Ligand SMILES: Nc1nc2c(ncn2[C@@H]2O[C@H](COP(=O)(O)OP(=O)(O)O[C@H]3O[C@H](CO)[C@@H](O)[C@H](O)[C@@H]3O)[C@@H](O)[C@H]2O)c(=O)[nH]1
């Protein structure tokens with residue numbers, strides 16, 4: 001049987017912090033005709049993210065940080081997000097734990113995998129592994145804030161889960177992985193998700 005997809009060539013358009021590649025491929029349609037397609041792909045590696053939840057107070061711990069692409073899109077550039085980072089050679093679980101500690105100063109307990117998600121599969125290769133974890137007075141290690149030498153300056157923000165969900169609804173939390181994790185937590189507390 002003929003292949004559905006035949007890769008003709010790939011060209012690296014930019015290889016800097018991330019790599020931008022242009023692929024040319026032949027796509028065999030269901031009617032048998034072949035269409036030549038050109039698709040660009042930005043690759044900066046995979047990532048992991050973790051939502052910290054305190055079940056006693058029903059608060060979540062998020063981080064606020066500067067995001068240039070959001071500014072370029074004309075939106076307020078300081079986004080409220082779950083702690084997250086690029087794998088940098090770690091496995092997703094180790095990365096999620098490392099980023100939680102670097103960014104919030106908490107060493108999470110009871111960390112559980114939620115799901116993997118492509119946030120923009122039409123053009124960005126990154127797959128993000130999502131986790132839930134517990135925080136509280138016993139998990140506090142440092143003030144967090146990220147790595148200054150890498151240009152990070154994060155504000156740690158604690159707020160009730162209900163308020164975070166309301167902020168999603170009001171368009172005040174717009175980061176995809178954060179929205180997925182907050183809504184997953186709400187489903188879990190309602191007994192509708194594992
Ligand atoms: N030199 C350079 N450094 C960069 C660039 N873009 C990011 N960095 C640096 O690379 C590091 C990335 O920080 P992480 O904590 O590992 O990742 P993240 O920025 O939180 O990324 C995660 O969340 C983003 C927002 O949803 C996602 O866009 C991203 O893909 C990932 O999932 C930061 O120190 C940042 O300053 C760049 O274009 N050039």
Ligand SMILES: [Mg+2]
Nearest residue numbers: 083084085099
């Ligand atoms: Mg980060």
